[in-house]
Each structure stands twice: as C-alpha cells, then as structure tokens.
Amino acid sequence: MAAPRQLDALIVGAGFSGLYMLHKLRSEGFSAQVVEAGSGVGGTWFWNRYPGARCDVPSVEYSYSFDPELEQEWTWKERYSAQPDILAYLEHVADRYKLRDGITFDTRVTAADWDEDRSRWSVATDRENLFDARFLILATGALSEPRLPDLPGLENFAGPILNTARWDDSVDLAGKRVCHFGIGSSGIQTVAEIGKIVGELTVFSRTPSFAVPCSNPPLTAEQSAAFKADYPAIRQMQRHSALSFAELPKAGSAKECDPAEREERLESAWTASTFSMLMEFDDLLFDDESNALVTEFAQRKLAQTITDPEKARKLIPQGSPIGGRRLCAEIGFYDVMNRDNVALVDVREEPVTAITADSVETDRGSYPADAIIFATGFDACVGAIKAIAIRGRGGQAISEEWADGPRAYLGLAVEGFPNMFTITGPGSPSVLSNVVISIEQHVEWIARCMVDMRENDQQVIEATSEAEQEWMDHAHEVAQQTIFPKVNSWYQGKTRDGRQVFMPYVGGVGAYREKCTQIAQAGYEGFHLSKAAQSGETVAS
Numbered sequence: 353m354a355a356p357r358q359l360d361a362l363i364v365g366a367g368f369s370g371l372y373m374l375h376k377l378r379s380e381g382f383s384a385q386v387v388e389a390g391s392g393v394g395g396t397w398f399w400n401r402y403p404g405a406r407c408d409v410p411s412v413e414y415s416y417s418f419d420p421e422l423e424q425e426w427t428w429k430e431r432y433s434a435q436p437d438i439l440a441y442l443e444h445v446a447d448r449y450k451l452r453d454g455i456t457f458d459t460r461v462t463a464a465d466w467d468e469d470r471s472r473w474s475v476a477t478d479r480e481n482l483f484d485a486r487f488l489i490l491a492t493g494a495l496s497e498p499r500l501p502d503l504p505g506l507e508n509f510a511g512p513i514l515n516t517a518r519w520d521d522s523v524d525l526a527g528k529r530v531c532h533f534g535i536g537s538s539g540i541q542t543v544a545e546i547g548k549i550v551g552e553l554t555v556f557s558r559t560p561s562f563a564v565p566c567s568n569p570p571l572t573a574e575q576s577a578a579f580k581a582d583y584p585a586i587r588q589m590q591r592h593s594a595l596s597f598a599e600l601p602k603a604g605s606a607k608e609c610d611p612a613e614r615e616e617r618l619e620s621a622w623t624a625s626t627f628s629m630l631m632e633f634d635d636l637l638f639d640d641e642s643n644a645l646v647t648e649f650a651q652r653k654l655a656q657t658i659t660d661p662e663k664a665r666k667l668i669p670q671g672s673p674i675g676g677r678r679l680c681a682e683i684g685f686y687d688v689m690n691r692d693n694v695a696l697v698d699v700r701e702e703p704v705t706a707i708t709a710d711s712v713e714t715d716r717g718s719y720p721a722d723a724i725i726f727a728t729g730f731d732a733c734v735g736a737i738k739a740i741a742i743r744g745r746g747g748q749a750i751s752e753e754w755a756d757g758p759r760a761y762l763g764l765a766v767e768g769f770p771n772m773f774t775i776t777g778p779g780s781p782s783v784l785s786n787v788v789i790s791i792e793q794h795v796e797w798i799a800r801c802m803v804d805m806r807e808n809d810q811q812v813i814e815a816t817s818e819a820e821q822e823w824m825d826h827a828h829e830v831a832q833q834t835i836f837p838k839v840n841s842w843y844q845g846k847t848r849d850g851r852q853v854f855m856p857y858v859g860g861v862g863a864y865r866e867k868c869t870q871i872a873q874a875g876y877e878g879f880h881l882s883k884a885a886q887s888g889e890t891v892a893s
C-alpha cells in the first residue's frame with residue numbers, strides 16, 4: 353500500500369460544496385484534495401438523474417455568487433433549471449477553475465481517525481489510497497445518502513428496481529406496469545414525467561406533501577440580461593435574508609388581513625413561485641392560526657385540482673401546517689394522478705405485505721409491476737457523515753456521538769472532533785435555505801479560519817462542549833417558536849428511543865451569517881485553538 357498522501361485538507365464530496373471548497377483553499381495556498389464516490393462532479397446533480405429532476409429555487413439564485421465573472425458568462429435557459437443543465441454548470445465550474453486534477457473520483461471515504469499524537473486526520477478509502485491531512489472537511493451533502501424501504505420479498509422481484517437518487521436511464525419504462533413509492537419532491541417530479549409514458553402506474557404514498565404549480569417559462573434574452581445586471585442586488589438580498597432567497601416575506605399577518613384581500617393575495621401567490629405561498633405574509637412559519645388559513649387555502653386549491661375524491665383524500669395533506677414539510681413544485685403531477693391508468697395506494701391504510709417476481713401485494717390487493725421505483729428520500733443531514741467511520745479524540749465515533757441526534761457548534765464543528773468541519777451540517781440553516789448560498793458562507797468561513805490559524809501559528813481548532821451546548825439550546829429554542837417541530841418530516845432526526853430531533857437551524861441565514869462572522873472576529877469564540885501535539889509541519893503548504 354502506498355504511503356498516505358500529505359495534505360492540508362482532505363475534502364469529501366464534489367458537489368457545490370466540495371468544488372468551491374477546493375477552489376477556495378487552493379487560492380489561499382493550501383494543499384487540498386477532494387475524494388468523491390461518484391465518477392463525476394456535481395453531487396446531487398450527478399446522482400439525481402431521474403426524469404423531471406430540476407431545482408425549485410430559481411437558477412439565477414440557485415448558483416454560485418462568489419465570482420461575478422462566472423455569473424456574467426453563464427446563461428440559464430429556464431427559471432428552474434433541469435438536472436442536465438445544473439450538472440453542465442457544475443462541470444463548467446470544475447473546468448473553469450481547473451479543479452478536476454484535485455479530485456479523486458470513484459472513491460469512497462470509508463474511515464477517518466484523528467491521530468492525537470500528530471494532530472492530523474488519517475483518512476482511508478475503499479480504493480486503498482490513504483490521506484494524511486491536517487483538516488477533514490465533510491462536503492458530503494445533507495441529501496446524499498438515499499433511504500430505501502425494507503419491503504418484504506423485494507429480493508424476489510424480477511424486474512428493474514430504480515431509485516431516483518441513483519437513476520439508471522438505460523431502463524425503458526414506456527408502456528410498462530410501474531409501481532412507484534414516495535411522493536415528496538423527487539417522487540412528484542418523477543411521476544409527472546413517467547406518468548406520460550408508462551402503461552399502468554400504481555403510486556404508493558405515505559405522508560403527502562403540498563405541491564404548488566411550478567411556472568417555468570424559458571428565460572428570454574432580455575430577462576437574462578436584466579438578471580445579470582441585477583446580480584449584485586440579488587446576492588446582497590440573498591445573503592442577508594432569512595432563507596437566502598432574493599424575495600423577502602411580505603410584511604403583515606395572514607390572520608389580520610381582510611379575508612377577501614387575503615384570498616386574492618393567496619390566489620396570485622399560488623402560481624407565482626415555489627415558495628410564494630409562504631412569503632405572502634411574514635408570520636406563516638410562526639403563527640398556527642395564520643398558517644391554518646393558508647393551509648386551508650392550499651387544501652381547497654388541491655381539492656379543485658384532483659378530480660377523483662378518493663385520490664384527493666389521500667393526496668391532500670391533513671393536520672399538517674403548510675411549509676412544515678418542504679413545499680414541492682409540480683409540473684403536471686396532479687394531471688398524471690388524475691389519469692385512469694394511475695392508481696394510488698396509501699401504505700398507512702393499505703400496507704405492503706409482499707413483493708413477488710412481478711407484483712406488489714398489499715393487505716387489500718395485488719398490483720402488477722414490471723418495474724419498481726423508489727423515491728423514498730434520504731437519511732437527511734447526518735446519513736452521509738455517519739456512513740463514514742469517523743473517530744475523533746479518544747477514539748469516539750461520530751455515529752455513536754450522534755446516536756441521539758446530531759450535536760454540533762454552528763452546524764460547522766463538533767466537540768471531540770478537532771479540525772473537522774461539516775459544510776451545511778446539522779444545526780446550520782442548510783436545507784432550510786437556498787443551499788448554495790449557505791454552502792458559500794460555510795466554505796468562506798472555513799477558509800478564513802484556516803488562514804487565520806496559519807497566520808497565528810495555530811494548528812488545531814475544536815469546538816468547546818459549552819459553546820456546542822449553548823448553540824444546540826439556542827437552535828432548539830428558536831425552532832420551538834416555529835411550526836417545524838410540529839410536523840413529521842425529514843427535517844427531524846431520530847434518537848435511539850424514537851424521539852424526534854429537529855436538525856436544521858431556523859434562525860435565518862442572515863442572522864446566522866452575522867453570528868458566524870462575529871465569532872470569527874472575536875478570535876473564534878467557543879472554539880479552543882492550539883498548536884499541534886508535536887511540532888510537525890505547519891498548516892501552510
């Protein structure tokens with residue numbers, strides 16, 4: 353086995369996070385390498401190639417803001433770009449900043465051990481290459497570890513089994529009988545597309561989500577030019593708003609609004625953009641009564657859209673405030689669900705009992721299947737991190753540390769795991785924001801921290817347990833003031849005894865950014881900084 357490669361930083365993952373982290377560290381003079389399990393760059397947009405996959409935040413906002421030249425040279429074709437276009441953009445980024453030679457593809461990081469005697473991370477992969485790095489940066493993605501249901505007899509199924517997050521486009525679904533599981537954002541997009549070509553479709557749902565019509569006209573040359581001219585203002589707004597959107601919630605409470613005016617405003621918000629419904633008033637994520645009014649409006653809209661009352665009963669969320677689960681954007685999903693060749697099974701009332709070679713059996717019936725699709729979500733926020741055998745100080749394992757829910761300071765660092773950073777980790781705004789903007793903030797904070805450490809001849813940084821606890825308490829307190837913890841969603845992690853733990857930080861991207869900056873300016877308050885255990889090499893390369 354070759355000697356471990358010596359690095360300042362080993363970065364895991366080559367999506368939006370890993371690519372920018374590599375570029376940033378290289379431009380600051382650090383030696384860094386990315387290890388990526390996939391055979392190309394793009395992360396989410398490399399893996400999620402299912403038909404209909406596209407972003408639900410406008411592309412001019414869901415794109416890097418760190419380089420005005422990149423903003424000017426790239427032109428988005430649509431308001432919400434499809435997966436191939438977002439992947440093409442990330443490939444362009446990899447080429448433009450000459451990042452590919454810094455990425456080891458087709459290689460999975462399997463273990464990382466903090467060597468206390470040398471204050472360095474020993475990183476192992478499934479390809480026998482080893483790395484020895486001062487810093488371990490987890491750019492592993494909050495939504496990258498797919499979660500598949502354990503259905504009885506699945507191994508007996510004779511046809512192809514597809515997963516939206518690992519899509520195999522060599523499978524031809526035209527005219528086939530398809531059983532599809534899961535109607536979150538991925539499932540809704542997939543069903544809308546495959547529904548047009550399959551022979552028969554049975555959709556197995558569990559918890560339904562609200563989906564709003566996605567208006568996605570191509571961007572005209574004039575619109576693109578206007579966006580390009582506006583980029584500085586758009587980015588400024590994004591960085592300091594609560595959700596890192598260029599649109600701010602409109603002032604005023606839904607419950608205090610005149611009913612006729614409220615109805616009119618919601619009517620135009622319904623088709624305006626994915627999240628307009630939640631931005632029409634500024635109290636919808638905090639006030640149950642205001643939220644209930646908008647939830648009822650959305651239920652009514654869906655009842656008018658879904659023609660079969662039985663399907664409507666199963667598809668319209670009940671007892672769940674709108675926005676508590678991520679709003680989905682739909683282009684033709686309900687049209688497909690309205691078709692006669694599309695059946696809907698709610699597994700909560702009709703559980704799957706067996707999978708045979710060519711069917712899905714429930715306690716009430718048998719559904720023929722030539723192919724099965726899983727759009728059943730991810731082990732969100734923590735899955736990809738826990739999948740690596742990371743051992744910190746004293747050999748403590750991250751999977752054990754987080755067995756009762758993740759703990760982290762600012763969602764960036766974990767006590768007991770020195771020199772390890774998590775980009776958009778649990779406890780940061782991450783998935784409750786336009787993620788690219790949150791990624792950039794983390795990347796820039798981490799790079800700045802490494803530069804400051806180099807300048808101050810410090811090699812080790814670790815969150816203190818007090819700071820971590822204080823942040824967790826604060827994050828919990830803020831979350832309790834919102835609708836989020838009241839809803840069953842993937843934002844919730846689970847403890848060993850089955851309790852739910854809300855994972856993202858809901859205090860707002862702008863406020864969070866300020867807090868992180870203040871902490872850095874105050875000499876990394878809440879972190880313990882020190883020299884390496886032995887006078888080994890310095891951080892600078």
Ligand code: FAD
Nearest residue numbers: 365367368369389395396407408409460461492493496787
């Ligand atoms: P990822 O893109 O997930 O990349 C992580 C990479 O790490 C992956 O390529 C993975 O292979 C690699 N990796 C993980 N573990 C290992 C390991 N042990 N060894 C080696 N490599 C490893 N967010 C939005 O804000 N707006 C949207 O519209 C939006 N749409 C989305 C659509 C889909 C279908 C999905 C699944 C998510 C979407 N998201 C969206 C969230 C999206 O994940 C983020 O916006 C963003 O792409 C995350 O980038 P990332 O680099 O942090 O992680």
Ligand code: NAP
Nearest residue numbers: 406407408501534535536537538556557558559678728729
């Ligand atoms: P998801 O939102 O977690 O949806 C998965 C769905 O599958 C849930 O409704 C889940 O129900 C259901 N499910 C799980 N097991 C099932 C089973 N055995 N039988 C039937 N249904 C089952 O996952 P996702 O759709 O992949 O989306 C995850 C996130 O990725 C989104 O919320 C969003 O942030 C992002 N995303 C965005 C877009 C976009 O439009 N830009 C597209 C895709 C993804 P339970 O809730 O009961 O578990």
